[in-house]
Amino acid sequence: MSEKSSREKIMESAAELFYYNGFKGTSIRAITARANVNVSLISYYFKNKQGLLETMTVDYYERYLELVENLLEDRQDDQPAERILNVIEEIIQYKYENFQFTCFIQRELSLDNIFIREMFSTYVAKERYLMNEMVNTVANVLELKGASKDALHIQLKSLLNAPFMYANDWQKGYAWDQSSQSFIRAYIETFKKWLPLSEHST
Amino acid sequence: MSEKSSREKIMESAAELFYYNGFKGTSIRAITARANVNVSLISYYFKNKQGLLETMTVDYYERYLELVENLLEDRQDDQPAERILNVIEEIIQYKYENFQFTCFIQRELSLDNIFIREMFSTYVAKERYLMNEMVNTVANVLELKGASKDALHIQLKSLLNAPFMYANDWQKGYAWDQSSQSFIRAYIETFKKWLPLSEHST
Structure with a gap:
């Protein structure tokens, strides 16, 4: 069974947090904490x-x-x-x-x-x-x-x-x-x- | 023919300005200017x-x-x-x-x-x-x-x-x-x- 990629995990966590707290109310750090990945991956995959x-x-x-x-x-x-x-x-x-x-x-x-x-x-x-x-x-x-x-x-x-x-x-x-x-x-x-x-x- | 009351004119102007500019984007002064009434009537009729x-x-x-x-x-x-x-x-x-x-x-x-x-x-x-x-x-x-x-x-x-x-x-x-x-x-x-x-x- 293949694990979800970090990229996917970030997008899923972001969808959840955006839903509850809005775009402005969601920090990058909250997204990476929820996805359990390193914060640097945001800039690696998505720039910001x-x-x-x-x-x-x-x-x-x-x-x-x-x-x-x-x-x-x-x-x-x-x-x-x-x-x-x-x-x-x-x-x-x-x-x-x-x-x-x-x-x-x-x-x-x-x-x-x-x-x-x-x-x-x-x-x-x-x-x-x-x-x-x-x-x-x-x-x-x-x-x-x-x-x-x-x-x-x-x-x-x-x-x-x-x-x-x-x-x-x-x-x-x-x-x-x-x-x-x-x-x-x-x-x-x-x-x-x-x-x-x-x-x-x- | 009875004229519209100042109170009605204020509410009509406010509806128009709220529609175009939102509640936050509309000032009391803009409302009274559009309604062509004195600005003090807002506090008289509506407090604020x-x-x-x-x-x-x-x-x-x-x-x-x-x-x-x-x-x-x-x-x-x-x-x-x-x-x-x-x-x-x-x-x-x-x-x-x-x-x-x-x-x-x-x-x-x-x-x-x-x-x-x-x-x-x-x-x-x-x-x-x-x-x-x-x-x-x-x-x-x-x-x-x-x-x-x-x-x-x-x-x-x-x-x-x-x-x-x-x-x-x-x-x-x-x-x-x-x-x-x-x-x-x-x-x-x-x-x-x-x-x-x-x-x-x-």
């Missing part, structure tokens, strides 16, 4: 804390966008509704598997800071393009046209992000055990019932 | 900037929660689905009529600061209670039970907030003219098609 955040963000978005792109390409022969429901499920699963970083990055994106703006202009544009493909498919099944596609886009994006936007709120108010799959499975199932596509999918 | 924010927040939430409460009570004889669709529409209209303050307060709520936590523990609790009433109705129509109600709650809340959470994003990416009703009408219509209740409503 900002470089670590950039690496993690690029890694997260590259994998996310590649996943969505492949899913949209691979299943072109399926029924449109079935194809979209599958993409929705896989996106939520991906975000859930990277729970802490997803919550953290969603929160960061709501701030208006220069790094975030520069860093994500490419990713947000790419994501919007892929979401548009999904929206067009959904809009056809729902027989929506024109302006209401924008409205659908907002709704779809918001439903894909909701469990990770309001995470603190839900964890206080509901029986959401973050370590179990059960909440996220219920979320996906409700999403499918909610989205009136399922009746068209068979 | 914090007091102004508290008054605006209380006012916004009291009206919002009363609206929802009344809607849920008034229309108990209607079909459940029709009743909920009406509440959804009225909530989005209310938030849209208070567009700048809604966007501002949504953004503030995503921050973890002491004022927000203390200020809203009552309102967030009351809102959750009312949302639960809505969710129970929707869940019955959709035949959802147990854990999936929490999932539905998140989805409903997120769809009611989405146009005001991502406002910057949408205004850049889409043809959203904030001064016109057309986007918000399309949003509501898509919401209704999206929510598979309409087929049960007649």
Whole structure:
């Protein structure tokens, strides 16, 4: 069994500490202490804390966008509704598997800071393009046209992000055990019932 | 025709400036200059900037929660689905009529600061209670039970907030003219098609 590399351990510890304490509230020393590695490895692998955040963000978005792109390409022969429901499920699963970083990055994106703006202009544009493909498919099944596609886009994006936007709120108010799959499975199932596509999918 | 009171003018100017520059980024002097009133009126009506924010927040939430409460009570004889669709529409209209303050307060709520936590523990609790009433109705129509109600709650809340959470994003990416009703009408219509209740409503 191969051990996790120091690089991986640093990124995992950083995701956890960023989630709890924010980017500014997390020191390099706290990250390396948690990862149980020498502090010099930060500069060796990532240059500095900002470089670590950039690496993690690029890694997260590259994998996310590649996943969505492949899913949209691979299943072109399926029924449109079935194809979209599958993409929705896989996106939520991906975000859930990277729970802490997803919550953290969603929160960061709501701030208006220069790094975030520069860093994500490419990713947000790419994501919007892929979401548009999904929206067009959904809009056809729902027989929506024109302006209401924008409205659908907002709704779809918001439903894909909701469990990770309001995470603190839900964890206080509901029986959401973050370590179990059960909440996220219920979320996906409700999403499918909610989205009136399922009746068209068979 | 009665003129707006100085108190109203101050609150309107504050909503606008908070929206663009945030609470910290807005000075009392900027608010009174925009409202074209004497700076001493802030201490007269609101004590200070914090007091102004508290008054605006209380006012916004009291009206919002009363609206929802009344809607849920008034229309108990209607079909459940029709009743909920009406509440959804009225909530989005209310938030849209208070567009700048809604966007501002949504953004503030995503921050973890002491004022927000203390200020809203009552309102967030009351809102959750009312949302639960809505969710129970929707869940019955959709035949959802147990854990999936929490999932539905998140989805409903997120769809009611989405146009005001991502406002910057949408205004850049889409043809959203904030001064016109057309986007918000399309949003509501898509919401209704999206929510598979309409087929049960007649």
